[in-house]
Amino acid sequence: MSFLEYNVKSTPTGWRKILHLNWALILLLTTVASVGFLMLYSVAGGSMTPWAEPQMQRFGLGLVAMIAVAMVPIWFWRNMSGVAFGLSILLLLYVEFFGTVGMGAQRWIDLGFMRLQPSELTKITLVMILAAYYDWLDLDKVSRPVYVALPLVLIAVPTYLTLRQPDLGTALLLLMGGGAVMFIAGVHWAYFAVVIAAGAGAVGAVFASRGTSWQLLQDYQYRRIDTFLDPTSDPLGAGYHITQSQIALGSGGWTGRGFMEGTQSRLNFLPEKHTDFIFTTLAEEFGFVGAASLLLLYILILAFCIVTAITARDRYASLLVMGIAVVLFSLFRDQHGHGHGAGAGGWCTTPPRQLRRVGDAGADGGLRPGAIGPCPSPPLDAITRRC
Numbered sequence: 001m002s003f004l005e006y007n008v009k010s011t012p013t014g015w016r017k018i019l020h021l022n023w024a025l026i027l028l029l030t031t032v033a034s035v036g037f038l039m040l041y042s043v044a045g046g047s048m049t050p051w052a053e054p055q056m057q058r059f060g061l062g063l064v065a066m067i068a069v070a071m072v073p074i075w076f077w078r079n080m081s082g083v084a085f086g087l088s089i090l091l092l093l094y095v096e097f098f099g100t101v102g103m104g105a106q107r108w109i110d111l112g113f114m115r116l117q118p119s120e121l122t123k124i125t126l127v128m129i130l131a132a133y134y135d136w137l138d139l140d141k142v143s144r145p146v147y148v149a150l151p152l153v154l155i156a157v158p159t160y161l162t163l164r165q166p167d168l169g170t171a172l173l174l175l176m177g178g179g180a181v182m183f184i185a186g187v188h189w190a191y192f193a194v195v196i197a198a199g200a201g202a203v204g205a206v207f208a209s210r211g212t213s214w215q216l217l218q219d220y221q222y223r224r225i226d227t228f229l230d231p232t233s234d235p236l237g238a239g240y241h242i243t244q245s246q247i248a249l250g251s252g253g254w255t256g257r258g259f260m261e262g263t264q265s266r267l268n269f270l271p272e273k274h275t276d277f278i279f280t281t282l283a284e285e286f287g288f289v290g291a292a293s294l295l296l297l298y299i300l301i302l303a304f305c306i307v308t309a310i311t312a313r314d315r316y317a318s319l320l321v322m323g324i325a326v327v328l329f330s331l332f333r334d335q336h337g338h339g340h341g342a343g344a345g346g347w348c349t350t351p352p353r354q355l356r357r358v359g360d361a362g363a364d365g366g367l368r369p370g371a372i373g374p375c376p377s378p379p380l381d382a383i384t385r386r387c
Contacts, residue, residue: 017071025304029066032297033059039282042260043274051274058114078316081132085125085154091118092161099165104220107165119162119170127177127323129154134185135316143188151182166218173330180326181319244269245277248284256287298332 037059040052069077077084091109095118099106108115130151134142141147155178162171183192209216231239231246248264251257262284264270270277270284283291305325312318 018067021067021070022304025301026063026066028297028301028304030063032294032301035282035294035297036278038259039278039285040274042262042285043265043278043281045266046260074314074317077128077320078132078135081125081128085122085129088118088122088125089158089161091116092122092158094118096161096164104218105165105167107167119158119165119167119174122158122162123170123173123177123327124324126155126158126174127181127320127327130178130181130185131316131319131323134181134319135314137185139186142186143191148182148187148191151178151187154178166221168217168221173327176330177323177327181323184319184322241271241277244271245280248277248280252284252287252291254287255289256283256285259285261285295332302329302332 037052037056040055041048044051095106095109098109100108100110100115102108107119108117133151133154137147155175159171159174159178162174179192179195206216210222226233227239227242231242233239235243244264248262248270251264252262257263260266262270262281264284265281270280274281279291279294282294286293302325305321305328309318309321309325312321
């Protein structure tokens, strides 16, 4: 659908569009970020530095980016999908050769005032390019092999580059986000059955390759798998993180120990308390009630995504939002599992972890929520009440 096909008169233009933003969604996002600021203040022992204050600045940048994205007609983002995806691939290639190394991985571009992680941007641009492709493609062609090949290549290239960093978690998210768009677009289930069978074979190959010259994963990733399967096998070594996080969760009880009263975090028993295990810190200080309340906020955000996709009157917008929703859901599930051993901690950058990282790299923090909103007729504003 082109911009000329829209009924422009029925859509607010200019600064009047601000009045039509979905302020309830913006409030939800701000509330989640504020919980992050509060927890960063707590784990720093009642100090705004070194984490809370910089994170507030990042979130402010992300919020501005989000509103800026919401003010731009959706047809612009559809037309720019190829450019955005191509740029993200170039950035991934730059990281491959010139990226900044940290904690054994080469994933970032040092811009001086911040570190940009291109794979985070690719989560968005991959969904954008696939949504644009299926918006262009006739429905009766989506399952033909010749038209399935291109999306597979579009998914495979960034996934491979991300695996080389190495960043297994983000690579899996790229696969899930891309696969979700293909499935929702109407690609026949038989293709997914083949992929699932191949995935099962790949899992077998991963375990079979351990200790060989063609080992497929890093040693630390195998250790995380071992710990995931049996945290008690090495409680003072590889299982230390999960063991301590489970102690913190249990000690929180129903209502928690109180703000800034968590013993596991304050006494430094809980590792990575300001990133991977910040959700566990929250559960220790505010208990089951606090943790469940935060998860409820995430559920409400996901509900906005689903309702937006269902009510969208534009195929591109519907596919875009559902793809982003799948990525967000995967992020939520992964990090929630870190605290109680249902997920291998640290495999990817995830939302409760992003209680600290909301707005990191600015553009990613704003583009992802900024692309979510009811999709009206003209210009399909992201984050708008009109349907």
